[in-house]
Structure formats: C-alpha cells, structure tokens
Amino acid sequence: MPLVRISFQTGKTQAWRQAVSDAVQQAMVETIGVPPADRFHVLSEHAPGFLMIDPTFFDVARSDDPLIVQITLRAGRTDDQKRALYRRITDRLADNPGVRPQDVMISLVENALVDWSFGEGVAHYVPA
Structure with missing residues (x-):
C-alpha cells in the first residue's frame, strides 16, 4: 500500500x-x-516560490515547473525494481500530461508492515 x-x-x-x-x-x-486499485495519492499545489528546487543539481537542467513524487512503501524492492520505477514514472509523465523528464524528482521512503494503519487505530498488517 504505497502512499504517494x-x-x-x-x-x-x-x-x-x-x-x-x-x-x-x-x-x-x-x-x-x-x-x-491500491491507490492512495495526495496531490499538493504550491504557489510560485514554495518549491525550492536547485535548477542544476547533478547536472540536470530543471525548469521552474518541478514535479516531486514521494512514495512511502514497505521495504523490500530491489535496486533494479526501483530504477525501473523511476524510469517508468518519468516516461509515463512525459507521455501524458507532458512533464519534462528533467523536472521530475522521485523519492522513496521505505518502512515496515507495522508502520501502517488504515483506520480505527489498528495496525492492519500486524494485528495484536
């Protein structure tokens, strides 16, 4: 259950x-x-000047229209899976709605099963 x-x-x-x-x-x-069907996405809009992104870090020429994707997910994916995910997200965003690949930043935050509650104050993956 990634939270995006x-x-x-x-x-x-x-x-x-x-x-x-x-x-x-x-x-x-x-x-x-x-x-x-496992979709839990939070989309956040920011006024100009509220996304402070270095325009050339790692020699990537970014515009002033960045898109940041942070995915919180259970630990366990391989490095190759993560690399494939970064590439596929960037390719799909370029195709539709036309986001420049240079403007896409992706970060993964891994955690454990016990770190998830889907409501009612219950650790659903690790019941007591």
Missing part, C-alpha cells in the same frame, strides 16, 4: 492532475507489483 505524495505548482487543470496520478499509479503497477 505529489507536489507541483498551482494552476494545473483537473485533467492534468488526473493524468499525473494515473501515470504514477500505472508505473507502480508495472514495475513494483502494486495492485491497480
């Missing part, structure tokens, strides 16, 4: 936001075995 946080600048259409969410979800399904 996607940050971008204000002014995007609902169709753009949906395409971004769809691209990230489909990439996770294709590369790291996430079930298609």
Whole structure:
C-alpha cells in the first residue's frame, strides 16, 4: 500500500492532475507489483516560490515547473525494481500530461508492515 505524495505548482487543470496520478499509479503497477486499485495519492499545489528546487543539481537542467513524487512503501524492492520505477514514472509523465523528464524528482521512503494503519487505530498488517 504505497502512499504517494505529489507536489507541483498551482494552476494545473483537473485533467492534468488526473493524468499525473494515473501515470504514477500505472508505473507502480508495472514495475513494483502494486495492485491497480491500491491507490492512495495526495496531490499538493504550491504557489510560485514554495518549491525550492536547485535548477542544476547533478547536472540536470530543471525548469521552474518541478514535479516531486514521494512514495512511502514497505521495504523490500530491489535496486533494479526501483530504477525501473523511476524510469517508468518519468516516461509515463512525459507521455501524458507532458512533464519534462528533467523536472521530475522521485523519492522513496521505505518502512515496515507495522508502520501502517488504515483506520480505527489498528495496525492492519500486524494485528495484536
């Protein structure tokens, strides 16, 4: 059950936001075995000046329109799976809605089964 946080600048259409969410979800399904209906995405818009992204870190020429994807997920994916996920997310976002690959930053945050509660104050994966 990944929890995905996607940050971008204000002014995007609902169709753009949906395409971004769809691209990230489909990439996770294709590369790291996430079930298609396992979608928990938080999309956050930020006014200009509230996303402070270095324009040339690692010699990547970024524009002033970044998109940040942070995925919290259970530990256990291989390095190759993670690399495939980064590539697939970036490729899908480039295809639709047309996000420049240079503007996509992805971060994975891994945790354990006990770190998840889906409601009612219960650790659903590790019941007492």
